[in-house]
Amino acid sequence: MQEDIQALLANSSFFGKYKLDTTEKGFLGRGSFSVVRRCERIEDGAMFAVKIVSQRFATQAQREARILEMVKGHVNIVRLVDVHSDPLHFYLVMELLMGQELLARLRKLEKFTEAEAADIMRQLVSAVGFLHSKRIVHRDLKPENILFESEDCNARLRLVDFGFARLLPACVEQQLKTPCFTLQYAAPEVLDLGDTLPEYNEQCDLWSLGVILFTMLSGQVPFHARSKTESATEIMHRIRKAEFSFEGDAWRAVSLEAKQLINGLLTVDPKKRLSMQELSRHAWLHSSASLETPLQTPNVLPSFAGETFNETLQAFLTANRDGFHLMEVDAAPLMKRRGLKRQSAEKEANDKASKRVAAFETVPEENSTSSTHRPTQLGMMTPDVMMNYRIPPAGTIRDTRGSDSS
The missing domain is CATH 1.10.510.10 (Transferase(Phosphotransferase) domain 1)
Incomplete structure (x- = not known):
């Protein structure tokens, strides 16, 4: 399995163009299904931030990339530099911001x-x-x-x-x-x-x-x-x-x-x-x-x-104990109507993707749920996220946990 993953990464367009900083200093942020790290463009040594998303959530990452393309050029919006994809991950390369939140x-x-x-x-x-x-x-x-x-x-x-x-x-x-x-x-x-x-x-x-x-x-x-x-x-x-x-x-x-x-x-x-x-x-x-x-x-x-x-x-x-919940996106009536036709195909594709992703260090999957469910937004507010909010590292591009379809 490890040799297969290394072979996939060796043929990745991202790793052909960028060197990923896997050190502690290179870590900028984490979501449930992605991480943000520093990376260096090989040809000129320029530094960027890259958001690495599991292919299980490539649709959401592609949507984010399209929106960032639409808003390119505004001085107060983070600049998307490059987009790459390989069998394991989707990569959003963005400008590296060195200031704090x-x-x-x-x-x-x-x-x-x-x-x-x-x-x-x-x-x-x-x-x-x-x-x-x-x-x-x-x-x-x-x-x-x-x-x-x-x-x-x-x-x-x-x-x-x-x-x-x-x-x-x-x-x-x-x-x-x-x-x-x-x-x-x-x-x-x-x-x-x-x-x-x-x-x-x-x-x-x-x-x-x-x-x-x-x-x-x-x-x-x-x-x-x-x-x-x-x-x-x-x-x-x-x-x-x-x-x-x-x-x-x-x-x-x-x-x-x-x-x-x-x-x-x-x-x-x-x-x-x-x-x-x-x-x-x-x-x-x-x-x-x-x-x-x-x-x-x-x-x-x-x-x-x-x-x-x-x-x-x-x-x-204590929210669940007190009766507060956010509706699962796939459990909502609107999403049920949209999702019935594609549920079977998505499950098969996601199961395959899950096996491919399991061993790659930079994309944690430990919080993922069943492959046919998307995360509730309640999962955004975990203790480590709250601590990162209060004491953010320099150069961070934050990642919001999870995504949805509307």
Whole structure:
């Protein structure tokens, strides 16, 4: 088996062009069915990040590659450099980002102002607005998917991880249905609290931008576990009611205009929520240059992140006990109708792929389920992911666990 795998890799187009860094330093991130590592282009020594995906999930990787091709050229979106495929894996070669993720960067600052927050927000709005102009919804906007190109104080940000990104249906009346999210940043309409799938559109990204802005300005997440005993269901109910406040010392230095913007983004009804056009024209984004009063964010983040993330993680770990669940994608009525015809063929193909993949070190399969099931999004929030979120390594391109079909 080992000789067969080595023979397959020897004929791989990726390994013919790149040298994979298999050292500890070369490891950048991991998902359930992929890893991200540094790699070196053999012809000129240029360094990149490569996302390596098992062929069992090549369809999802190909979709991500197509979306990254569609958004090439925007200065605030990670750049796709190359795509390769061999019998074992699918390879997405991307620019290597040497800066940290958003909250880790803010945590290190001695001073952070609204003017600086507005600059970050303008870049985010530009990136997400560009996606929406292409009818693409990111669906997983959060601080760990916002990286900086370098450690330089003037470094530009990059939006990364398009594993959950989808094209909006061509018909205006149709909406996305599959619930994909990270709980603290999820829009109310995306949450699945019953037996029917939610319906939502690009407005879910606007809500997530509101949560990110709230966190930047205060160092706190508006929706999180308030105690170690609070369940994910309780957090979801607070999200669906937009139960948050601007109370506390951290908000005393924040302008009224910034709070009004957050209120407009964290509006439960997506039809009443600020649109991308309204957000891009909002006065706070363009007139906050004079707001140089230091925020408490760098001081609040270190203590707040540890406590609240541990408590939110506990809510996830006890979620099934308390009745919270995310519907399995293949168990949903919509997916059942789509999947019946191809289920048998997929099972045979995936079984073969599973045997091919088993021995390759860089793609962990230990969390995979039955070959006919795709992972629930609950699996995203495991203890190692939470720790990576809180203390991210430099040069990371994050990977969202799992994928889905709508």
